[in-house]
Amino acid sequence: MLAWLLVGVIATYIVLSLFLLFVSASEKKGYELDRQKHAAVVVVGDLGHSPRMNFHALSIAKEGWKVTLIGTIESNLMPEIVENEGIEVVELPKIKRSGPFVLYALKRIVFQHYHLWKALRDCGKLDVVLVQNPPSIPTLGSSRFFVLFTCPSARLVIDWHNFGHSILALTVKQKWAVKAYQFYEFIFGRVASAHLTVSVRMGLVLRGMGIKARRIIPLHDRPFKSYVINSKEQKELKSKLFSDLVTPNSKLVVTSTSYTPDEDLGMLLDGLAIYDKVPKAAELNVVVTGKGPGKDAFLQQVDALELSKIRVFTRWLTYEQYHQLLSVCDLGISLHKSSSGYDLPMKVVDMFGAGLPVAALKFPALDELVREGENGLMFSSAESLSATLQTAFTKKVYDKIKTGAVKEAANTWSTTWDEKLGPVFMTNPPPLTYVPSSSSSDSE
Structure with missing residues (x-):
């Protein structure tokens, strides 16, 4: 059963590559200094239960960027997101489960990859695509293909909340399936312009994957604001x-x-x-x-x-x-x-x-x-x-x-974000390929 799913993933990427190669209109590289910067913040999951990505969207919008927040909506969004005129929320459609599991899973793989790519394409010209991992499938593959074929001027940034293969290992006993997922995560996870991590130790693991230290920015979660009362x-x-x-x-x-x-x-x-x-x-x-x-x-x-x-x-x-x-x-x-x-x-x-x-x-x-x-x-x-x-x-x-x-x-989110990522998202930022090493050190 899992073998068929693996075949389905491979087939999806072959077809998606050919599709994008022929129908996507590539953009010219480079920044247009007189245009408002535009970032897509992506969660293949419930936006209402993704506080860190919501915080990213609010912080980027605060820097004067246009932000498109993409994900499913299964619970109430933060009031700050709903009320922010600089943030547009785009809902990813959900697929209903029906039929045999293998057919449903294959259909879901194709469905999610296409709709994520389509949501990104509909954003227009993007400067940054910031995605949450996990889930690794379809997030890493679909966003990478979007940047590669559809919007080459955009910089892909992965916010590593965890490793998808380690979560899969909790419920799947077949070691080969976990290894295949880990290989997928390794291949597509290495190619981003910058990598955010929720812990310093996670950054060290990424360095072990061959990712350069200057591309890694440890960014600890912090409360959005203080809720302390007397x-x-x-x-x-x-x-x-x-x-x-x-x-x-x-x-x-x-x-x-x-x-x-x-x-x-x-x-x-x-x-x-x-x-x-x-x-x-x-x-x-x-x-x-x-x-x-x-x-x-x-x-x-x-x-x-x-x-x-x-x-x-x-x-x-x-x-x-x-x-x-x-x-x-x-x-x-x-x-x-x-x-x-x-x-x-x-x-x-x-x-x-x-x-x-x-x-x-x-x-x-x-x-x-x-x-x-x-x-x-x-x-x-x-x-x-x-x-x-x-x-x-x-x-x-x-x-x-x-x-x-x-x-x-x-010690709120804005304090930490402004220090670590503020310079990256300032007005007319340099390409994320050149993240200063001082911002991506492996210590706080």
Whole structure:
């Protein structure tokens, strides 16, 4: 079955290459200094759940560029995106699943490649095409063919959020399929003019792929703005949102999930079960936000635990409601275990934006974001999660990590973006091929 999909991908690229070779009108290279610069920001996924790419669009528009934001729309967009006159949102169509899986998958591959290329072509003359990876297919191939055949003057920039092949390995057991996907990602991922990474360690991996250091710009996620509120506002909002839960001895804990394999919800439940048996431990109200196919099974597992001092409930919230929730909670939990070990959880960034300290599942790159005992704590098992929850709510520890989290909220996205990418997107920028080495160093 997977072999047929591989054949389908290869056939798609052969046909797409021939199609573009004959029908695409190539443009002349070079910048027109009297024309407003135009960037396409691409997500082959839900724009409402792609905050980093939304932030890119807003930052580029702030520099006076015209921005076309391309992706599917399955949830509400940020109000700042909707209200920004410099940003045009183009929705990618979704394909309904029908028929045998192989035929559906092949149809989806062709469908997505064509519609992404078409959306880029309809933008007109572009100077920069900024794409999110993963998903690698169709993003890397389709955008590369667009730049190669349709708009040679555009510069392709890849924003590496993770590695697509590492995510595929979570659900696909056939090693050859993962290797084939990795090869695809390696071939098409190397040819961009510049590479943004969410961690320094990810940049080092790209260097191992043969990408020059001067083309790599580590750009850590940061909160778009501070959502920190004072203690009086926090108390009032908490009473308004959770009037039936707020008691003097209870703590409000939050975690967000999409119920996917890269988040260990089993560890959360096991850790809560252990914590529930600890004498004199504080009562917990655990809010689980998000949606996904595993939600019903998760709730059944919660009911089976029969917890006595812990209440777990779920909520689906809008962007603004979610940040309101974070601003009134006492602790955030991140269960993101990273398929590659090199990406960083956006949920922790959101929590820091509200001045919320975190307890996070440990993996190699996490220390670039969470500093043990300063803005949060780390755990590696259900037992250590239980111990971490107990430690976090001791006054001395909590006061310190709370202070550290509030400090994190002051370091916003615009501060980091302006420093790292502002010079690239300034008025009449030099070609991205010549990114200064000082902007792409492997250290912050």
